[in-house]
Amino acid sequence: MVDVPRYAVLFRTHTWDSFVERQFFRLQSLIGQGDLFVVVNNTSGKTRIPDTLRVVEFQESDFAKMGLADGGEGNLMWYNVDYALYFFMNIYNDYDYYVLFEYDVRGNVNFDELIKKVHDNRSDLVGVTASGAFNKWWFFRSCVGVYEEKELVKTFLQIGIFSRRAVSLLLRRRLEMSEQFRAGMLKNWPHCEAFIPIEIRKAGYRFSDLSSYVNVNRYSHEPAYLEEDTDFLEENEIMHPVLDTKRYILSTIRYEGRPEKFFIPSSSFGKKLRRFPISSYGVPLFHALKKRARLLFSLLGEKIFSYRIGRIRKIREEF
Template sequence: MKTAIIFKTHIWDNIVERNFLLCKENSKNSDIFIIFDPVLGRPLPEKYQKEEKVFLVPYSDIEKLGLEYGMDERRGGYWYNGDYHQNLFILSHPEYDYICSVENDVATHLSIDDIFSQMAAKNVDVIYHPQTQPNEQWSHLEGSIGYTDTSEYIHKGLFCVSFFSRRAAFYILRRRMEMSHLKREKGLSTWPIGETVMVHEPVQAGMNVDLLINYCDHLQMYDWAPCYLECEEISAEGRTFIHPVTNLNNKFIISNFYQDYHAMFSEMEVIEGKSRHRARIINDLEIYSRLFNSVHAQWSPDRWEPILQDAETYLNKDGKEILGGKNILGSENIMIPAAQNPHHIDKIFTSALPNWDQRYAVSLQPDEIMHVVIPEQAQCLTAIIGTTQDNILENMRAVRSDNENLEIEYRKSWRGMHFFSVNIPSGTNAFCIKALSFSLDLYSLRVISNDDFT
C-alpha cells in the first residue's frame, strides 16, 4: 500500500515548520509532500527545497484543467476550493492508494500511518470532521444551488485534516470537472465550496465515509476557531489533532477576543473556567489584560477576580514591572474632553490591568487636556501610561495643577504597546495630560503607589 501526505501551505514560519516536522514524525511509512503555490507564497527555506519533496501548485495549473474559481474570483482560488491542491497532486501521482491532506496550522499528535492502515482494513474512502448544522443554518448553502438537491441534507465538514482513497480523490476531481462544465453551460452564478464537495459527492456515490473522531482519542482543540498557541498543546493529552495553531499574533487575538466562537472571551468559556486555564498556560500580560477587561469576565467579580489573581501571581518580572501595583484611580478621578465616550473611562483609567483594545482607546487631539484628580491621602505615586505610539515623549506633556511640568520616562514595551511613567511628587492633588502637535491615543492610564512596586 502506497500512502502520501500533502502538507498544504502558502507561508513558512516557526509554527508551520514545527507542524510540518510533527506531521513528518508521525508518518514515517508515508511519503510527505510540501504543497506550495510559488506565485502567491513566500519562498520556502532553501533547506526544505533541497531536502523535502515539494509539489508546486500555481493556480494557472487549475485554469489549464478548465476548473472554475468559485462564485466570483474574490471568493475563488484555493480558499473556496479546498480540494484543488489534491486534484493537481493525484493527476501527477496516481500511484498512491491513499492520501492525507494536512493544512499548515494543524499540529499532529498521533500516527497518520496507523490511520491509513485502519482505513485500508475497513475499506474507507473518506475520513473527515463533520459540520452538522441544518442546511438553512449553513452560510455556504447558496453555492450548492444548481449542482445538488438542496432540499435534502448536504454533508459538509472541516477538512483541515482529511483522508481519501484513490477512488474518492479521482471521483471528487471528476465531479469538479462536471460542475465546471455545468456552470459554463447553464451560466450558473453559484459554485459549491470544497468543504461540501469533498464529502457530499462521495456519499452520493455510495462510498464508505467515516468520521475523524473515530481515529482519535478526542478532538477537543480541533475546529475552525479559536486559535491555539504551541504552549497550550501540553493540555491536549492523548492521540489528537489540534487546529488552528499559530503564534501570538493578530490572527490569534482576533479569533480569541473578537470572534465569539468558543473564544477566550466567550461567555461559556469564561463561566466554565476554560479561559482562565488557557490564560494561565499562556501566562502573558496582554492575554491576561484582554481577558480581564472583556465583557463576560467583567460581568461579576467571581469571573474577573481569579484572572487578576493569576496575573498578579504568575506574570514574569517584566509583566509585573509594567503593572507596578494596584490602580488607585476611580471614574470620579478622571475628566476627559466632552467628545469622548464616558463608558471608556472604566476600561482605560480605572481597570486593574491595562487595556489593549483599540475600540476603547481615548484620543486627545492637539491642545486637548485630560484632568486626573489624585485621591485624598495618596502620596508618592507613579502614573503608568499605555499607548501604541512610541513617540509620545515629543507629543505629550504632563503638568501639575500649579503648572509644574512632570517628567515622563519610557518604561517598557510589550507586543506593540509602549508604557511610559510619570513621577507624581508627594502633595500633588491633580495633574493633566495634554497632546501637543498631533493626536495622542491613550489605551490605559493607571496610578499606583510607589510602595507597591514589584
C-alpha cells in the same frame, strides 16, 4: 512492520516561517511508512521552502490549465481546498491514500496505524461532520440549485483522508461542473466542504468520521489554541486550529463578535488577551473596537430613522 497501504501526506500551506516549520517537523515525527510533502500555494511568488524538503508548488493559474473553474467567493484556495489535491495527484497518482493536512493542525497520532484502520474499514473519505443546521451555514446558498436539501452535509477537512478512487471521482465531477459553470448552466459553485462529502455519498462510496479513529474534541474552526498550550496532547488526538502567539491573538479577536467584552474583568476574551503584553494585541483590538463602534452607530441610526418615519406616518394618519 505493519503492512500499510501506500499513502502521501500533503502539508498544505501558503506561507513559511518558524511556526510553520515547527508544525511541519511535528507532523513528520508522526509519519512512518508514508511520504510527506509540502504542498504550497505560491501564487504570490514570495514563499520559499527549504530545498531539503519534498515540495509540490502551484499557482492558482495552474487550475485553469487543468480545466477547473474559478468558482466560489473570496480566496480560491480557501473555497476549493480540493484543487491542491487534484494538482498533486496529477503528479503522484500511485498512492492508495492521500491525506490533506493544514499547517495549523497539530496531532499526536500514529499515521501508519490510522491509515491501516481506514483501509481495513474500506473508507474512501474521512473527515469531521459538522453539527448544527446546515441552512444556517454561510455557504448554504452555494449549493442551491446544485443539490437537493436532503443531500446537504458539511464536513471539516483541515485534515481529510481520501482514497485514490475518491480523488479521481471528485476531480471528474469538478471538471464536469466546471464546464457547466462556464456555460452558465450552473449558477452556484458548491463550497468544497459540501461538495466533497455529498459527491462521495452520491457515488455510493464509503464515508467515515474522523472521530471513529481519533479524539477530535478540540477540533473545529475556532476557538484557536495557543501553540505552547498544546505541547501535551492526549494520545491519538488531533487539534485545530493551533497557532503561534501573533496568529492566536488575531484569531481570538477576529472571532469575538463583541470585542468590548475585553473591558469586563471576568470575560474569557479579556483573559485570553491579557496573558500577553498589551503591545502585542493593542492595535488589532483597537481596530476591532472601532469596527464594532461603527456597526453599532449604524444600527442606532437605522433605528432612529425607522422611528421617525413611523412617527411621521402616524401623524399623517391622524390628520
